[in-house]
Amino acid sequence: MSKLSHGLSLNQMQLLAYAIYSTQKDGNTAFRKADFEKKFDLEYKTEHARQDAQKISQLQFSIIDLENDYFEFWNVFNGIKYEHGKFTFRWSTDFIPHILELKEKFITTDLTIASQFNSSFSWTLYDYLQAHYGYWHKPISKEAIMRLFGVENKKTYKENTGRFKKTVLDVAIKEINALTDLEVRYNEEREGRTIIGFDLIWSNGKKVTSATKKQIKEIQSILDIVFEDMFQYININDEDDRQRAIKLIREIENMREFTGEPICITKEKADDLIKKAVWNFREMNRLLEKNNRPVSEKSVKKVKFYNWLEDRS
DNA sequence: AGAGCAACTGCTTCGGACAG
DNA sequence: CTGTCCGAAGCAGTTGCTCT
Numbered sequence A: 001m002s003k004l005s006h007g008l009s010l011n012q013m014q015l016l017a018y019a020i021y022s023t024q025k026d027g028n029t030a031f032r033k034a035d036f037e038k039k040f041d042l043e044y045k046t047e048h049a050r051q052d053a054q055k056i057s058q059l060q061f062s063i064i065d066l067e068n069d070y071f072e073f074w075n076v077f078n079g080i081k082y083e084h085g086k087f088t089f090r091w092s093t094d095f096i097p098h099i100l101e102l103k104e105k106f107i108t109t110d111l112t113i114a115s116q117f118n119s120s121f122s123w124t125l126y127d128y129l130q131a132h133y134g135y136w137h138k139p140i141s142k143e144a145i146m147r148l149f150g151v152e153n154k155k156t157y158k159e160n161t162g163r164f165k166k167t168v169l170d171v172a173i174k175e176i177n178a179l180t181d182l183e184v185r186y187n188e189e190r191e192g193r194t195i196i197g198f199d200l201i202w203s204n205g206k207k208v209t210s211a212t213k214k215q216i217k218e219i220q221s222i223l224d225i226v227f228e229d230m231f232q233y234i235n236i237n238d239e240d241d242r243q244r245a246i247k248l249i250r251e252i253e254n255m256r257e258f259t260g261e262p263i264c265i266t267k268e269k270a271d272d273l274i275k276k277a278v279w280n281f282r283e284m285n286r287l288l289e290k291n292n293r294p295v296s297e298k299s300v301k302k303v304k305f306y307n308w309l310e311d312r313s
Numbered sequence B: 001a002g003a004g005c006a007a008c009t010g011c012t013t014c015g016g017a018c019a020g
Numbered sequence C: 001c002t003g004t005c006c007g008a009a010g011c012a013g014t015t016g017c018t019c020t
Helices: A010-026 A033-040 A046-057 A096-114 A120-131 A142-148 A155-159 A161-179 A213-228 A230-234 A239-258 A267-290 A297-312
Strands: A030-032 A060-065 A070-075 A077-083 A086-091 A137-141 A183-191 A194-203
Touching: A010 A030, A010 A033, A010 A046, A010 A086, A030 A033, A033 A086, A046 A077, A120 A142, A120 A161, A137 A142, A142 A161, A142 A194, A161 A183, A213 A230, A213 A239, A213 A267, A213 A297, A230 A239, A230 A267, A239 A267, A267 A297
Parallel strands: none
Antiparallel strands: A030 A086, A060 A070, A077 A086, A137 A194, A183 A194
């Protein structure tokens, strides 16, 4: 969603959210402006509706993975119509499957809470924090956070970090702290006297503890073994088993982003990752044995180690 | 209920003062 | 000298009101 709603004004985000909401609720692809206004507690002039609808109607949904020679772009809407207070819109057929994905993240949590936000920046930041479930802090460069808020071209903010804080970041944090369960603050990261980034720190009221170095090392060690034995796994003869092994490897590989410094995930999240990694690892070795492939000595040791841990508990 | 106009509010930008 | 802070001015967006 963050990518989809990038650079939209608050009203535009609300309009998009309400379109998704209406579709989700009763499959309706039309809604009355009055209902929309009521939901977000605002007045919406037709001229603004026109501008916002025009912007929304040009939205695109993209998936880009150039490393694998892959990209796709789809329009979100085929069109949007407005007539005497009634919006009618038609989703692009290729986008419809994605609406379902958006539902969980966007509709159930965000709309009730986010409808209270007065600033689009609050919406954006809230979305960003929600997307980083399992993290408890996240360092982000000034450039990146400006891009997140869609203000990377504002001269004032580029040259005057104080203004950026006052009118963008602080506004968003204040609203989130006031209206949601999250508690957000940040530390400034400086290089000399220049602010080069922020370390966003947040919690949902519950006490959170950072993942330990030991936990991260544990994830790292599984990553290393899997990587070393990669060829064993992808050379499995049986097509189905090979595809399954590749999928399991990918899942483990994706954990690499959490192992870097500084440690940003919670203890709880690290526990989940370790469990998941061990499970995948065992499953992969099972596939090797099933296909009469040798399991490396390191892997055998690792599996024994986990068996031993479980026997004790 | 929706459209349109006028007064007002607050944001952005610019340039200059100030501090390390 | 470089980067941050601050005030003035212009202007876009908001509010409140009336008319259709």
